[in-house]
Amino acid sequence: MDIARTPSTPDGNPHLADAPPEPREPPVIRREDYQPFGWLVPTTHLAFDLEPEQTTVTATLQVERNPAATPSPILRLNGDGLKPLGVEVDGEPVNSWAMEGDDLMVTLPAERHQVRVVTRLNPAENSQLMGLYASGGMLCTQCEAEGFRRITFFPDRPDVLSTYTVRLTGDKHAFPVLLSNGNKVAEGALADGRHFAEWHDPWPKPSYLFALVAGDLVARRDRFVTRAGRQVELAIWVADEDLSRTQHAMDSVKQAMRWDEDVFGREYDLDAFNIVAVGDFNMGAMENKGLNIFNTKYVLADVDTATDGDFDGVQGVIAHEYFHNWSGNRVTCRDWFQLSLKEGFTVLRDQLFSEDMHSAAVKRIEDVRVLRSIQFPEDSGPLAHPIRPDSFREISNFYTATIYNKGAEVIRMMRTMAGTARFRVATDLYFARHDGEAATCEDFIRAVEDGAGLDLSQFRLWYGQAGTPVVTASTRGENGELVLSLRQTTPPTPGQPDKRPMPIPLKVAVHDRASRTLGEERLILLDEAEQEVRLPFTGSTPALSINRGFTAPVSLRRDVSLDELLFLATCDDDPFSRSEALQELAVRHLVHRPDAAGRDALGEAFRATLADESIDDMLRGELLMLPGMSYLMEQVERGDPGELHARREGLKAWLGDRLGDEMRDHYARAAAVPFALSAAAKGARKVKSAILSYLAAADPKAAALIAAEQSAAADNMTDRQGALMVLAGLDLPERAEQLAAFFERYRSNPLVIDKWFAIQAMSAHPLVIDQVRELERHPDFTLRNPNRVRSLFMAFTGTPQGFHAPSGEGYRMIADLILRLDPINPQTAARFVAPLGRWRRLEAGRAALMREQLQRLADAPRLSRDTYEQVSRSLG
Ligand code: TRP
Ligand code: ZN
DSSP states (O other): OOOOOOOOOOTTOTTTTTSOOSOOOOOOEEGGGOOOOSEEEEEEEEEEEOOSSOEEEEEEEEEEEOTTSOOOSEEEEBOSSOOOSEEEETTEEOOOEEEETTEEEEEOOSSEEEEEEEEEEOGGGOOSOSEEEEETTEEEEEOTTTTGGGTSOBOOSTTOOEEEEEEEEEETTTOSEEEESSEEEEEEEOSTTEEEEEEEEEEEEOGGGOOEEEESOEEEEEEEEOTTOOEEEEEEEEOGGGGGGOHHHHHHHHHHHHHHHHHHOOOOOSSEEEEEEESSOSSSEEOOTTEEEEEGGGTOOOTTTOOHHHHHHHHHHHHHHHHTTTBTTTBEESSGGGHHHHHHHHHHHHHHHHHHHSOHHHHHHHHHHHIIIIIHHHHTSTTOOOSSOSEESOGGGGOSHIIIIIHHHHHHHHHHHHOHHHHHHHHHHHHHHHTTSEEOHHHHHHHHHHHHTOOOTTTTHHHHOOSOOEEEEEEEEETTEEEEEEEEEOOOBTTBOOOOOOOEEEEEEEEETTTTBOOOOEEEEEOSSEEEEEEEOOOSSEEEEESGGGOSOOEEEEOOOHHHHHHHHHHOSSHHHHHHHHHHHHHIIIIIOOOHHHHHHHHHHHHHHHHOTTSOHHHHHHHTOOOOHHHHHHTSSSBOHHHHHHHHHHHHHHHHHHTHHHHHHHHHHHHTSOOOSSHHHHHHHHHHHHHHHHHHHHOHHHHHHHHHHHHHHOOSHHHHHHHHHHHHTSOSHHHHHHHHHHHHHHTTOHHHHHHHHHHHHTOOOTTHHHHHHHHHTSTTOOTTOHHHHIIIIIHHTTOTTTTTOTTSHHHHHHHHHHHHHTTTOHHHHHTTTGGGGGGGGBOHHHHHHHHHHHHHHHHSSSOOHHHHHHHHHHHO
């Protein structure tokens, strides 16, 4: 497929002068083409003269030939939309340079040189939010993956490590705070109301970890003493009005620092650790060395404005970025194909941290729900890729649930096979071997083999094969044993028609229903296409508990009776397996066999879950959640989301009706629990909102009353948002009243106004399309803020009656959005292509309408590299 693009033709480019002017598509970068860079850059000095509309950057690089690379006198410095204002070599202006595309090529005769380049930037006009940009009056940077080349010419690749010294100069009143990586080594006043600060980071790092911040900020300060006795000055920098919402983030930093010492033996390595909250940010947060930059959404939290989920999100992301200091910064990636080396491992580390801070079982159930609702669809669609991809056009498109969440699952499997203690030996070995290096996934695997004593030769397939393996299990009894027959197949994915069997670790137990005896848990390994495993079992009514704790990221198909599922849902000793059996009961009824027997079994399981006094409310709330639409759609060949949604709502109404008394009792009990951030009180709130959604399906008017009461009595955002979400889906007068009141109360808080947009955009209201159109014209809506765009439009892509409206209007709205957003912020625009790529899984009418919109995007002139890549893959 051919998409017209205009090539960039920067001035003064002798190499491009004769190039044909016709449009071309962005080149494919391949993993197998990796070559070490020709030059080393031992030190980098950066001087910034900061002005919102005209910042001057002087970069001074010491370079020397890399003995490990093919010798060449040409130094390629990557740039993106930059012009060199001056090039000096060894202190003298030179002409021995040329532009090749966006890159600056400097010819260097000797072994080592000093190269200086001056560039000029306009941060105020940088709407992509990559490189140096302005946000809410401050200046800040985002360099991962390739944003540094928008600041200065540099070998902008993660295997070139350099020691940075940074001098920042700016207006004292506009930018009283000047921050960069490492430690502050000098500061002082200058003429004309200006001042400067100089920062030195002693740890060599790749350019993607560079950061600076200049702004009028205040700090919450604290201190942490490492196990080795290092005193670390902690500071969280925010706008003045947000200071009161930073205590939870600070607590989280200290918990993360202690936990990484205790569990992974990793200590912090600088005297200062700074975190800055920024309102305009493309992703969640960024692990720049010693200066993490965060989306405000993952820093700010207080009881009045943040839900329980938001509190956990802050804690998890703070930990994630902090953990990168070792898994990412001290040991970084050789190239971007190795992204999962740092992201998969760091997600695993933050998941384990959160498991330790809260209920491990509930955290695991939540993580698996995220994996299945986001990563499984990715793995079965046109954007499927292995956790270590072989090629890309734009690396920003590969910050995916596959690299992050499946990457974490793959490393978790190694941990399961090794056991916790031997896995720790392996990670110690990995960090010791590769400290200060740019490593590969292969290096990690080898450290696990050597440290934990495993043979991972076949396991390496998990890094190269995309797609979610399907495991089929059946059982038969045979004198005192249960014979478990297992089969595995991995479906074809783009570019990978045939798959080989992979090692799949499965924790299993065989219970006996009649005697209610729980079997012992054991770990089995399925590593062939077909395999039989014999498990000791002397009973007569087996219930097979399999993939307990979700030891492997696979789809399980098993022929199982309702009685067996009901037993597992109510009696299994593994909470994950209980939740699994409940999900299976629901999928079976909603997708495969919508009969009364299946519905009754689910009703029984729900009744038992409500009555079970052996579980806490946090788990109860979790167990009461039906599988989401995205996971349900994965279970059908080609589905009608409208019909499936109606069935799901029908089941909710039936459950709300059938168990109404029990549910209202629980609701009343939970509503009497006073507010606290304890697990018990959070659990009570979770049970309340789960129950409210069933009551709303069964009896909207009655539920609206309860919701309005909950909202009136609320002393926290969880209750307030929970109530408003129920009301937003109902066509009742309370809806508008409550939405207006919420808006008035929080109009000055952008993060809460994001919720206000999202609650409406994701509602089950029949007129959601019109509401989103109207919200798009709201004075507080803007395409320039990614949080705001996501809160309106990402939320909308989840609505069966809106996004999937049979007219195709929802698809057109998202395509319109992509076309308008792409020139402003391509990275964020490209994220909206994936929902349009699901056409193969939809019934023919919707599939055609969706494809039509993808084709319309493909035909548009001047698409960004980001959006071009996602559109062409999605049509493919
Ligand atoms: N490395 C960051 C993280 O996972 C991700 C990130 C933040 C990012 N900002 C980005 C990735 C911009 C690409 C572009 O913690
Ligand atoms: Zn990360």
